[in-house]
Amino acid sequence: MNQVLFSDKTNSIAEKLSILSDAAKYDVACTSSGVDRKGVAGSIGNTVAAGLCHCFAADGRCISLLKILFSNECIYDCKYCVNRSSRDVVRTSFTPKEVADLTIEFYRRNYIEGLFLSSGVVKNPNYTMEQLYETLRLLREEYHFNGYIHVKGIPGADDLLIEKTGYLADRMSINLELPTAEGLKSLAPNKNRTNILRPMKQIQLGKEASKYRLHGRNEIVVRRNNTQLAVRKQEKLFVPAGQSTQMIIGATPETDYQIIKVAESLYDKFDLKRVFYSAFINTTQDSSLPSLPGGPPLLREHRLYQADWLLRFYGFEADEILSENTPNFNVLLDPKCNWALSHLELFPLEVNMADYYALLRVPGIGVKSARRIVAARKTAILDYADLKKLGVVLKRSIYFITCSGKMMYPVKIEADYIINHMLEIKEKLPAGVGGSGVYQQLSLFDDMGSKNILM
Amino acid sequence: MKPKRIYRCDGSVDGIFTAIYDAYESRYGHADIVITETDENTNLELFAEYIDTFADEEKSEKVAASIKTKISLDAYEVVIKSALSTKKGRADAIYRFLQLGFATGRSVLNQLSHPYVLPVFELERGVNNEISHYLQFVRFSELKNTILLSRVRPENNIITLIAPHFEDRLTEENWMIYDEGRNLAAIHKSRYPWVLVDGKELNRSSLEQFSDLELDMQIFWQTFVDTIAIKERISEKLQKQMLPNRYREFMREMPYKVK
Ligand code: SF4
Numbered sequence: 125m126n127q128v129l130f131s132d133k134t135n136s137i138a139e140k141l142s143i144l145s146d147a148a149k150y151d152v153a154c155t156s157s158g159v160d161r162k163g164v165a166g167s168i169g170n171t172v173a174a175g176l177c178h179c180f181a182a183d184g185r186c187i188s189l190l191k192i193l194f195s196n197e198c199i200y201d202c203k204y205c206v207n208r209s210s211r212d213v214v215r216t217s218f219t220p221k222e223v224a225d226l227t228i229e230f231y232r233r234n235y236i237e238g239l240f241l242s243s244g245v246v247k248n249p250n251y252t253m254e255q256l257y258e259t260l261r262l263l264r265e266e267y268h269f270n271g272y273i274h275v276k277g278i279p280g281a282d283d284l285l286i287e288k289t290g291y292l293a294d295r296m297s298i299n300l301e302l303p304t305a306e307g308l309k310s311l312a313p314n315k316n317r318t319n320i321l322r323p324m325k326q327i328q329l330g331k332e333a334s335k336y337r338l339h340g341r342n343e344i345v346v347r348r349n350n351t352q353l354a355v356r357k358q359e360k361l362f363v364p365a366g367q368s369t370q371m372i373i374g375a376t377p378e379t380d381y382q383i384i385k386v387a388e389s390l391y392d393k394f395d396l397k398r399v400f401y402s403a404f405i406n407t408t409q410d411s412s413l414p415s416l417p418g419g420p421p422l423l424r425e426h427r428l429y430q431a432d433w434l435l436r437f438y439g440f441e442a443d444e445i446l447s448e449n450t451p452n453f454n455v456l457l458d459p460k461c462n463w464a465l466s467h468l469e470l471f472p473l474e475v476n477m478a479d480y481y482a483l484l485r486v487p488g489i490g491v492k493s494a495r496r497i498v499a500a501r502k503t504a505i506l507d508y509a510d511l512k513k514l515g516v517v518l519k520r521s522i523y524f525i526t527c528s529g530k531m532m533y534p535v536k537i538e539a540d541y542i543i544n545h546m547l548e549i550k551e552k553l554p555a556g557v558g559g560s561g562v563y564q565q566l567s568l569f570d571d572m573g574s575k576n577i578l579m
Numbered sequence: 580m581k582p583k584r585i586y587r588c589d590g591s592v593d594g595i596f597t598a599i600y601d602a603y604e605s606r607y608g609h610a611d612i613v614i615t616e617t618d619e620n621t622n623l624e625l626f627a628e629y630i631d632t633f634a635d636e637e638k639s640e641k642v643a644a645s646i647k648t649k650i651s652l653d654a655y656e657v658v659i660k661s662a663l664s665t666k667k668g669r670a671d672a673i674y675r676f677l678q679l680g681f682a683t684g685r686s687v688l689n690q691l692s693h694p695y696v697l698p699v700f701e702l703e704r705g706v707n708n709e710i711s712h713y714l715q716f717v718r719f720s721e722l723k724n725t726i727l728l729s730r731v732r733p734e735n736n737i738i739t740l741i742a743p744h745f746e747d748r749l750t751e752e753n754w755m756i757y758d759e760g761r762n763l764a765a766i767h768k769s770r771y772p773w774v775l776v777d778g779k780e781l782n783r784s785s786l787e788q789f790s791d792l793e794l795d796m797q798i799f800w801q802t803f804v805d806t807i808a809i810k811e812r813i814s815e816k817l818q819k820q821m822l823p824n825r826y827r828e829f830m831r832e833m834p835y836k837v838k
Contacts, residue, residue: 178715
């Protein structure tokens, strides 16, 4: 298969690959999660709902997808972006076939779960979107690639193009870039909020209603009200893994509270699967950008992911986590712990009785251990030794729980006392964020389980 | 006092199941029986009676069938994975689990913290962990004859547990996953079910010639892995935590320390 394709062009492909992956790396999303799809005879690939990481780069981040730009040419001049038009860098573009060939060859070797294709805006949004579409079409229809594809929607491209591409992709994302419209205006003068939110809405609607189905190559017809199995089987799914977005954190002056409010409304109103937070890295040294002598704000990014988890899996609302009056995260305590300490009146909880969502709010108890508790207490009355076996981190939870009415040690339920003890137990922060200890990589949280976060 | 009886088996799935079968048949009493894998009998116990058992497919099948019907398919999966672990004491852990399982039925899996249940869960967790890492980190190289070859050296005996994933994924390809340590290979011919083959039957020399494209691809992949890292966030420590040395032996893109 494609044997002669690369041999005489090895150097040029390697060079393009290095330029176009280098330019893509600041996009933090690299997960392959959200769809379970079996292999099909005559095609190559399947997908695993939990996602898989195939390698870890020198920064410890997961490599799941071939994450590249189609082109690093761009007509726009966003101030934070390495590809901004005013920058003097080598520009290059792939062809759809080159991207498709690389994807297949990497996939066969189990290097990747699939492709994450983004691009600078070449010529105009429609031209760019067409190239992305053509790449996906090649992969899906000619190479019968059945693995994971995440594609960027280019703001400003035609609805129809976005729609067509959505039927070939597993996930589509449009980056919010900056948390607020003002932020966007100051740093990305060629973009506007509406242009970003409109296709987001379109993807959401397309996914929700599945109003259209692709008919032939180019037209989209309204789906007839037909629920027969055979017909449904032929229908292609529209972005089955949903859409995600990314915000740059720390380039503009928003508070943490503002940011998680934005995330919350994206989850609620746009039905996003994931919001990613990317600690700002100053690559362009533009005068309107903050200089970051301490390096990118990694702890802040980490706290945002923790809060994001509370929103998505722990039943929290943004207003419970932060407020106008305390708009920023506690540097020393994770947001769940912080919440528990300001709600001591709700504790201690009796582990053998408390409902699942109440258990989830106890520091030291995560999604897995809460589930295990609920299962195990059906057949036994749990004591502290059992909790330990079920994965509860006792040294964090003892202030907040009882087993059969008894606390593990006589402890005071008093904020200062608990804070002092909590701070003695080192929080397990990601390596590189200034702490030591085991760490589940951020972009992996919903892919690989959540051993250590928010316990 | 009744002397303790120690059933010795070879530690394979069939071996463990056969020993369990024999232990039940003897009606000697579970409390006085221990099952061990032969490789762990370093210090013989003075007052114990040793019985050597020999893997017997028929007996093994019977035990397997009882687990599936009297407990559940989930329990069977837990047991098989525990048996494919390399941890010492797995045979006895499975034996105890089955005692409780045959008595209580499918609900046995809910008794997570029971001393007869927890050990098999721990064995299973260890094996599952390794399986998920192998699904991530297995690498195929393309040979001259277009076969995709993956060399592995897993701690537990897991190639039969990872082969189904690749059969589904690479259904049109011819591929082979070769366990260097055990000299076993899972072989898949395009569109056929995969099979387990003894390494003795392989032609080693044909496994060493890469296709013309292979080297290019390795270079491209290396290029990609190197450039995708953000230099402001470099953390060798984090990288090591996520991708420990033991998985790197056959990952050409990663630095690997030979032990
Ligand atoms: S449009 Fe995208 S690629 Fe172009 S400068 Fe802005 S952020 Fe960069």
